[in-house]
Amino acid sequence: MAINQLIAIIPFLLILSLSTTATPQPPTKPAEKAVDVVVEGLVYCQSCDHHGSWNLAGAKPIKSATIGVVCKDHRNRISYYKAFETNQNGYFYAELKGFKMTHSFLDHPLHSCKVRLVASPLKTCNLLTNVNYGLYGAPLRYRDKRIIKPNYEAVIYAGGPLAFRSSHCALKD
Numbered sequence: 001m002a003i004n005q006l007i008a009i010i011p012f013l014l015i016l017s018l019s020t021t022a023t024p025q026p027p028t029k030p031a032e033k034a035v036d037v038v039v040e041g042l043v044y045c046q047s048c049d050h051h052g053s054w055n056l057a058g059a060k061p062i063k064s065a066t067i068g069v070v071c072k073d074h075r076n077r078i079s080y081y082k083a084f085e086t087n088q089n090g091y092f093y094a095e096l097k098g099f100k101m102t103h104s105f106l107d108h109p110l111h112s113c114k115v116r117l118v119a120s121p122l123k124t125c126n127l128l129t130n131v132n133y134g135l136y137g138a139p140l141r142y143r144d145k146r147i148i149k150p151n152y153e154a155v156i157y158a159g160g161p162l163a164f165r166s167s168h169c170a171l172k173d
Helices: 002-021
Strands: 034-046 066-072 078-085 091-095 113-119 141-149 152-158 162-165
Touching: 034 066, 034 113, 066 091, 078 091, 113 162
Parallel strands: 034 152, 034 162
Antiparallel strands: 034 091, 066 078, 066 113, 141 152
């Protein structure tokens, strides 16, 4: 009798095990490739020899200088702002995490974003200059530069170079 019950249960268990292993899995989506917007550039201390000009000959890079990236939407409202610091070579690499374009042409970074000087850590070189429009916002330039990895892509724009100057420059005769 027990053998008859076992024989009756075996087909049921076999069907049950086949039905659980044969369940089709939903197709997995390929990982979306994130495309980031990046702004890079340099910040210098302008030489006293070129005070009052846009000339950066003899300028020294400023470590830990602060720049700001400001983006405005097509209605001229600030849609993005973030401050970034330069490295030991005066270079900034500003990933605009969270930057969104609501209008594909008018809100494009080339049209809507600018880089501005914010602060210099040097007490001897902390006056803002308007070299490359650093006071009011340097427009971005596209140099056909990208970083492409399997799940990451970045479009890199250039801003600047920007410069601070010393307040202790002697007046030229």
